[in-house]
Amino acid sequence: MSGKKVKIGTVQMSCTKAPSENLAKAIEKVREAATKGAQIICLQELFTSLYFCDVEDYENFKLAESIPGPSTDTLSAVAKELGVVIIASLFEKRTQGIYHNTTAVLDADGAYLGKYRKMHIPDDPAYYEKFYFTPGDLGYKVFKTKFATLGVLICWDQWYPEASRITALMGAEILFYPTAIGWATSQDEATNTEQYNAWQTIQRSHSVANGVHVVSVNRVGLEQNGAMKFWGGSFITNPFGSILYKASHEHEEVHVLEIDLNKTDSYRTHWPFLRDRRIDSYQPITKRFIDEE
DSSP states (O other): OTTOEEEEEEEEOOOOSOHHHHHHHHHHHHHHHHHTTOSEEEEOTTTTSOOGGGSOOGGGGGGOBOSSSHHHHHHHHHHHHHTOEEEEEEEEEEETTEEEEEEEEEOTTSOEEEEEEOOOOOOBTTBOGGGTOOOOOSOSOEEEOSSOEEEEOOGGGGGOHHHHHHHHHTTOSEEEEEEOOEEETTSOHHHHHHHHHHHHHHHHHHHHHHTOEEEEEEOEEEETTTTEEEEOOOEEEOTTOOEEEEOOSSSOEEEEEEEETTHHHHHHHHSOTTTTOOGGGOGGGGSSOOOOO
């Protein structure tokens, strides 16, 4: 795949309580991205609903669906019609009592290529995901689409270099991170800035360490009765962590950017981090914590 260029579409949008409205809006924005030339289009985390994990409410389990299922069937038809790859983050009902935070990948011919289940599940104020989601058990995944081999990780996964490293080692040419993260509106601006910068920096570091493009797509808008402002700020980096595109913190945005996958070979050759990995010394990483004897 040396020398290949691909046009990436990002859809940063706000959501409502009505899943049908959100799906229709997402499809409209996928069409917009395709019109702009996008070949691979990534939607934000759990785009068919408000971010419901702010509360522990059993009624929210009714939002879940099978994967493949209704949403993937609908998006598959859109992908086939437009000739684009769609990365779709959904609330999966696996069976009675088992639910996952899952992303499906639909190829440009409409084929369902499979799914990735979120591995790292947070539990923080206003992000009570452990109440809803069983940790992923499919391992890390790559998907060989018409336009590129891509890896998908989800939101909280983005803080873990182990996840990006493994996915890159599996052959991912691009790492995609569908995301839902925001600021409490009660916070001061300095805290907001520090949090966003940390979020962006950790993902830029995955580009540098692995020599791949990173695409992070976040939602935007006020939710939780105005208590949470999802900070948008979706972005794309090159394989050395440089920001190629950054969305606003305020507005819905559909953006298309062409990236050159040959950059990976160039950066990995001149900055040979993968060559110099000491895989014989990494066994301690499998421990929770290394206690001194």
